[in-house]
Structure formats: structure tokens, C-alpha cells
Amino acid sequence: MFEHFFQCPYCWEEISVLLDPSVSTQTYIEDCEVCCRPIEFRVVFEEGELVEFQYSDIEQ
Structure with missing residues (x-):
């Protein structure tokens, strides 16, 4: 797994996601761990x- 940090487009907090490099192209939705709003x-x-x-x- 690969940890990547970015800034939430809603609350502007820096958060991280775990990415799986064994899947070459991924599109998914996950909620922000701070404000719980959906991010694509x-x-x-x-x-x-x-x-x-x-x-x-x-x-x-």
C-alpha cells in the first residue's frame, strides 16, 4: 500500500489515503476522514x- 497526502476540497484539512499500486487505474469515492463528505x-x-x-x- 502507498500512503498519499492531499487537502480535502471541502474542509481544507490535510488527510491521507492508502493506494494500492497493484491496480493500475482506479476511480472510486471515499469520504473525508475529517468532515465525512464524499470525494471522488x-x-x-x-x-x-x-x-x-x-x-x-x-x-x-
């Missing part, structure tokens, strides 16, 4: 290296 992630690994990490709030 897009993650791409190439040869075990993180090459793309995008995240965005989910407008409701």
Missing part, C-alpha cells in the same frame, strides 16, 4: 509508481 478519486500507477492522482468534490 482517480489514481493511475505505472510500473508501481504513482503517475496521476486527481480528486474532486462531489456536487450534490
